[in-house]
Amino acid sequence: MGLLEGKRLLITGVLMDSSIAFHVARLAQEEGAQVVLTSFGRTMKITQTIAKRLPQTPPVLELDVTSQEDLDSLAERLGEHVDGLDGVLHSIGFAPPGAFDFLSGTWEDVATALHASAYSLKALSVATLPVLQQGSSVVGLTFDAKFAWPVYDWMGVAKAAFESTNRYLARDLGPRGVRCNLVAAGPIRTTAAKSIPGFEQFENTWSTRAPLGWDVRDPEPAARACVALLSDWFPATTGEIVHVDGGVHAMGQ
Known part of the structure; x- marks a missing residue:
C-alpha cells in the first residue's frame, strides 16, 4: 500500500516538470493518491x-488565488472530480520586478507580492475548507525567511508573512482536524527561480555551505518532504517548518 493510498490532493504550482509541485504530484500518484491540479490564464x-507527463493525467482547474470569484467556486468545481480532499499543496509565489529592489519597491509592487505569495495561503485554505476531511494536511513551500537574503528583498518579506500565516492557520484549523505545515527548500532551478534577478548567487554558494551538499537541479528531496507531510505519518505536527536545504539553515556564516 502506498503512503498516500486513497488520498485526494489538490496541487497548485505545476508549471514545468522541473517544478517541485510537479514532482509532488508525480510522487503522490506513485504513492496511490488521486491528484487535481490548478493553473490559470496563459499558463493553463x-x-x-x-x-x-505524470503517471496519470489529472484534471486541471482554473484558479487565480488573487481572484475571489475563482476561490468562491473552487470547492464546487472540485466536486466534479473528487468527493472530498485530504490534502492541499500551496506552491504559489509571485512578485513584480520592482519588488526585488527593496528601497525602491513601491507599495503596489509589495502589495502584489504579499497578496499572491502570503495571503493566498489563507485564501486557498479557506476556499478548500468545505471539502477538507478530518485529518487533512495543508502544505506550503517557502524559502527560509529568517534572514535578509541577497536579491530576494520584498519577496523575502512576503515569505516571512507566509510563514506567519501558516502558524495562524495551524491555530485556527487545528480544531477542525487540519494540519498546516511548510517545507523550506533550498534553491531549486525552477521557472519561478529564474525570474528572480541574481538567483545565481544562491546557486553558486549553497552547495559549499550545505553539510549534506546541494543540487539545484534536483527538486525531489523537497517533493518527498511535501509528500510525507501530506500523508498520515505526521498526525500531531502542525505549524511547523521542515527544512530541506542540505543543512544550510543550521550553519553559521
Missing part, C-alpha cells in the same frame, strides 16, 4: 501539457 495550456 502549459500546465495541461505538462500534466500529461
